[in-house]
């Protein structure tokens with residue numbers, strides 16, 4: 001397996017931690033390094049396979065990351081490279097860091113970068129049940145190439161059965177509200193459950209992907225998910241940089257990119273685009289005037305109709321609407 005450091009982050013000298021790690025040494029015990037520069041976590045941070053470990057609630061996790069004292073660190077990370085951001089997160093959060101990948105080009109780059117820093121990095125994905133066959137094949141290739149366990153989160157069975165029974169399997173084509181409901185059940189709620197296992201998560205978001213992502217920060221507090229830390233190490237990367245990295249490091253990627261796809265999600269909601277089209281135009285292409293977002297990274301607009309549908313979901317898995325919307329709903333009652 002290729003463990004060379006990328007040009008983005010020079011190989012650290014033996015015995016000396018990467019700059020970002022050294023700069024934050026006060027916040028956690030320093031990891032040791034092998035001569036090749038790989039980090040070895042202190043025993044306290046070893047992976048414990050803590051799927052079954054006791055879960056902290058959101059309040060505890062906010063306390064674990066001291067926003068008051070560490071806000072400067074998050075701001076500083078804005079000026080750091082992707083590898084430096086990941087190195088800081090690996091050191092700061094250990095096995096409480098989760099790398100979320102949907103196995104698009106960015107997610108594959110992120111895994112390649114992260115495994116160089118920590119071969120035991122925790123990677124997770126949301127399996128909506130409607131992914132492309134090629135995406136599942138890519139997951140197999142990534143598992144083999146990087147020797148990582150890819151933790152998979154699926155939709156709640158009861159919620160899925162109710163939704164499909166009530167609205168049919170292809171509800172998303174009929175109305176934006178129904179599409180958002182499907183994304184909520186198949187993506188957003190499983191993500192929320194997954195994030196209960198982590199104090200920080202990293203994503204492959206880039207600012208130039210879509211207007212809704214233009215303000216993405218490399219490191220920020222994720223208020224949508226209980227105040228854990230959300231990282232977007234590739235936030236300032238261009239599409240060209242992503243593909244240059246993939247070529248330079250022989251990173252596996254989805255073959256659908258070679259067939260005209262530029263952004264790859266669920267099979268029924270993704271199609272190839274023309275070379276001059278924006279990559280996100282192939283997602284939910286039948287919708288007009290709707291944000292091309294599923295709600296995992298963006299507060300989707302909700303209406304009373306969607307709330308009614310969500311009310312049929314199991315109570316424990318029901319999402320909390322944003323405060324502003326909640327106030328509007330209550331006023332209508």
Ligand code: SF4
Nearest residue numbers: 172182183186266269
């Ligand atoms: S992308 Fe399509 S199939 Fe996938 S969760 Fe959203 S609406 Fe459902």
